[in-house]
Amino acid sequence: MFTRRWRTAAATAVALLSGVSYAQTWSACNPLHSKSATCPANTALGMTVNVDFTKGEVNSFVASGGVPTYGRDGASFTVAKGGDAPQLASVFYIMFGRVEVTMKAAPGKGIVSSLVLLSDTLDEIDLEWLGSDSNTVQTNYFSKGAASGYNRAEFNPAANNQAEWITYTVDWTADRIIWYVGKTVVRTLRYNDANGQYPQTPMQVKFGAWAGGDPSNSPGTIEWAQGPTDYSQGPFSMHVRSAVVTDYSTGKSYTYEGNSGTWQSIRSDGGKINGNLGGAASITVTASAAGAANTASPTIPVGGIGKGSGTSGGAGSQTVGAGSIPDGWRMTPDGKIKPVGSSTMSTYKRRKKFNKYTRTHIHSLSLSFSPLFQNFGLFCYTNTKIYFFQ
Template sequence: MKLSLAAALLGALAVSAQTSTECNPLKQKCPADPALAGSADFGLTSESPRFHATGGTPTYGNDGASLTIGKRFDAPKLTSDFYIMFGYVEWEIKAAPGKGIVSSAVLLSDCLDEIDWEFLGGDPNQVQSNFFGKGDTTTYDRVKFHPAPNNNQEFHKYAVDWTADKTTFYIDGQNVRELTPDAAKGQYPQTPMRVLAGSWAGGDPSNNQGTIEWAGGETDFSKVPFTMFVKSIKVTDYSTGKEYVYKDMTGKWESIQAVDGQVNKSGKPGSGPKVESSTLPSSPSTSAHVPVHTVPGGGIGNPQAPNTGSSPSNTLTNGPSSTMTSLVGLPSSWIVTETGTGGVVTPTSAAESTSHHSDYTSRSSRSVSSSVSASSGNGGHGMTTSTGSGSAPTGTGSLPGSGSGSAPGYPVPTGTNGGGSNNPTDGGASPTSPAMQAPGSTGAIHSVSNALLLSFCAIAAWALV
């Protein structure tokens, strides 16, 4: 696929690995990460309690979990309730077909270290491998392209063997790429990771043109359903213990502590104690906190999709604040703040807005309130922020239309690579664009009486639900 430089730069604003973090341990003290501490084979012919579904309701059968985009803004994904600290993960996948449809298999940490497999529905003979360190999307030379014939008609196994010294990508057991810390130029993923899989519509017409071109063109939703199948996920955690703790804010693997265990730099797939794939962690401190997916992640999820797995929530947080940082994969009309107060910014249509369901409750029972647009247009958007202190939303403002003022996004290919090269800079992916902050209440002093009235009404309505 060849893209113009302009398309690459536009795509940089909207796509990368649709991920976010609720609590970034490089910026604040965060809850410990529950460890898998062993190996498990998750056959997904039936629902697994170790994976949470959001953005849609999966079905299960002989072909595993069916993650279906059945209408606009569907973005089904599975996210593990455990972490691994170096390890091996193998996804058996049949990617979703459809122009503009993106399927993904992802490893993601709380501080936005990330390792990805990405499939474009309009190109069924190729898969992309990618990585990010600490959410850094300032370069677009990390993606590589690998032959993957009939990937949306046949099941294939896509694996990552992640160690302190090297990350190896495999397709059906064949080594197609190796990445070392030196080659990663300081961006080597090295913090505890979750396991994810899912799909979203990069070709949604509300996305900016660069995103749509990267995804292969505008999605025709009259041709739904588009289904990604995940038959199984095999996981080995090379480290041991109950949970993983960041001892400092460096983000180095040496700073990770394994509680009642040890961090191992490497291991062997399938090694360690066998973990029952249907058994939840027993430690009270391991109630899973899941990254806030108000934006797409690793190619997983659309921020405008309501959560079908939980009831609506406008709960504002108390205690430690949540922080959204370096949100990759953000459609152009979405922005985030990084104020240190847990503000999460999502757009509201000038004509219409709906309550966004809280995707998850974190390990410390935190949730974030946000609102989303039900509009499919690309016109100007308003935005609101929610603080992490339990107060009512504050601050309003307006943004340019789609394609400007957006947060970092998916890498956009600018070249091709046959795969197998050890040079992580082959090919191109476009990353970069600073996150924008929501305006505070200062600019709304002239309408303070209306704002107070609306706030009291909102608080009263919230208290009644």
């Protein structure tokens, strides 16, 4: 995970254009520190999507820090050398909701698999798996990027998580967060128990793998990740078969009103906050886990996926940023952004419509989150092109 924000957009440009990635999270426009009107609205999911990664990539999730591969195991996030930190991030946000990811964690000493919900204000909800421990998942949360009070992390049971397909769920409302392993509740956090540190702003969904045990990382991070990482024993892969994401709110986008960072300050454009609460089927709980271990370690990272590698080609930098779905386009239930009526539009016409807006051909998908491209609302990509829309 990333712990610090870059101070200038210039540093971002240098890193991106030189091919060097740094292990830090920052917000392209943090509504807590900017006039809310100057920050772009967050694209709302406003529905449920069920993405089957065994069928390949979808353009509602964008890669950075390395490119996942796709096959019968779904999306594979492989760490083979220092600096590898492949991940996918949603182009949409949810304002309260549920995220269900079916996956196998990556093995390997110092290797970390991560599932992160992250907002522009750096509110955060995490699940992380350490490659040295195939029977545990770490759950954590942060508010506004504050890393004080490290006892918020827990290590919860998740048996045989590197060999078996397990569905992990985060169910997040204004009142509580519930973490599930399969159909077992492993942790519940209530708003009143969070001591003012409750995540409550629109979140992107991110998941991927990285080397917390990379020798270039701080000693504390290496210790937390149970490293150091020996790349000669790799490669190490996390596999994600599917992701089901439900937005408990509705509308086209979410906008911050003021700088409070409370959920009551979030406005939905064309919808309602909590307008879809109860729109998702309930999870049948079969058990509640006991015996979670708290940790007071100050080395637990905050802020995203890919913390700690400051080497050339290091872990991919994380930018929290907004996109939009332009008029005439729609999100499908399987997580694809398509033109309205695309089922009847010819391939040639779709290509012509795309090319009208083509801005550049680039190799690194991480550029799509750069401040250099803040004026572009939506990026759709194929294996060879990224299409930008204003």
